[in-house]
Amino acid sequence: MQTIQPLFDKYCYSCHGDEKQKGGVQISALNPDFVNGYDAPQWHAILDMINSGEMPPPKEHQLSTEERRAVVDWLTNGIATAKEMKKAQANR
Ligand code: HEC
Numbered sequence: 001m002q003t004i005q006p007l008f009d010k011y012c013y014s015c016h017g018d019e020k021q022k023g024g025v026q027i028s029a030l031n032p033d034f035v036n037g038y039d040a041p042q043w044h045a046i047l048d049m050i051n052s053g054e055m056p057p058p059k060e061h062q063l064s065t066e067e068r069r070a071v072v073d074w075l076t077n078g079i080a081t082a083k084e085m086k087k088a089q090a091n092r
Contacts, residue, residue, distance in 0.1 A: 004070065012055070013027065033079040035082045035086075040079060043079060
């Protein structure tokens with residue numbers, strides 16, 4: 001999260017931070033702990049928006065290819081790990 005948070009700060013918080021919450025989305029308030037937090041569905045929506053290219057909005061600053069990959073990897077791995085943990089817990 002230390003490397004990822006500044007990217008959300010740079011590209012998303014102007015519309016989804018402490019000051020503004022466009023579409024009711026406040027990324028700065030989400031728990032980056034996918035396993036113990038309860039924000040996995042929101043992170044999933046964020047991953048979808050970035051993957052589909054819908055966010056950031058086309059007229060805004062876009063993430064570089066490396067930045068986009070770093071964010072997508074972080075989200076994908078985090079969500080996958082959380083799913084595995086939940087499954088392991090359910091099987092106990
Ligand atoms: C210039 C303002 C702006 C920026 C920058 C921006 N967004 Fe948004 N975002 C919006 C608006 C407006 C909406 C609500 C309307 C819509 O869905 O198009 C929205 C909606 C969303 C939603 C909810 C979509 C849904 O279907 O409920 C998500 C998730 C999201 N943004 C993620 C992001 C992420 C991640 C970034 C940064 C990579 C980002 N946004 C950057 C303006 C912005």
